[in-house]
Amino acid sequence: MEAVNMREMPPSRALTDFLYRKASHLRIPLSGTFELSPVCNFSCRMCYVRKTREEVRNSPRKIMTLEDWLRIAREAREEGMLYLLLTGGEPLLWPDFWTLYDALIDMGFLISINTNGSLIDEAAIAHFRKKPPQRINITLYGAGDGTYQNLCGIRGVFTKVDAAIRGLKEAGVTVKLNCSLTPENAADLDWIIDYAQARDVVVSVATYMFPPVRRDPERFGVNERFTPEESAAYLMRYLRRDRGEEAYQHYLKGILDGFVEPPGLDESCVDPVDGQIRCRAGKASFWITWDGWLTPCGMMPEPKVDLKTEPFAGAWKALTELAAGLRLSGVCDKCANKDICHPCAAIAYAETGSSSGIPTYMCRATREMCRVARETLGSEM
Ligand code: SF4
């Protein structure tokens, strides 16, 4: 594994990494995600969580209330939570969003928000200007209304998302773009990278789509997504365009040397490998679902602890013990490509139904990356 050179890191990143290392070691819940609602005004084909209002109403578990979230925020702050991501569905559709947001800002959390951007109007921008979050992550799905209609089933929103990105930037709010790339919007990839670069905004493109097993437990290993080989090809194309030729060549060399950073997953997915779970989930970070389950990460419906009956401190302790018991497949553990592939318990679970299964989708994608690296560098040597 590559050593981290602290002198080359921006001070804020070095501090964050230091805090996470400490927190992982001491099992402090430094970072949390509040999934406020699974309801969304988009209906993206590959979404892992989306539900309709009616499905939420008919669910045996009720959606968490403002009071529930405020209680949990207070309790989690006592246990060490500093970083907080608000997500959904579309979090701005949750009825008490602004009341909760203001209270959480006043409690001193460093807040990020995941949103599709379509509901960020002038009033929202003014609010964020006055009480800025640490960052707003906007998912940009494509180059115009046509792509949004095909992929997200919604008409006429591209202009609103574009205006939100511009308005937030002008208001001095930090914006990052996320893009979930699928066959429906693959043709827009170059445009998306150019759009981000023209606005001096970071864009992170994910070409791996988790099977939506939280939405439909029958869908292990299935999603509306690329073949593994296409997923690898588009990931490499994104890295080449986004990072430039020199960094791309360095990445290819990393593949041949057997280690590259895992691009495209969530930011919790980064701690060093220890043969158990390959990230901060259940060690220093957690996720709370809209109906009150505490889980290691949003891609993993299990293990889970009920926050409707347990206070946060006890639930977190129970979760760390359950997460410590997660084991990847012995095949992955011994695989020569594991530090290129970066399999994790959530991927294994979503692909196979077991966190110790072998996610063969990743095996194929990784083989393709190795093939491209060998061919490209071989032809240039
Ligand atoms: S379990 Fe996987 S998806 Fe979840 S935070 Fe860890 S590396 Fe990321």
Ligand code: SF4
């Ligand atoms: S998923 Fe496949 S390529 Fe990845 S570590 Fe496991 S066995 Fe290796």
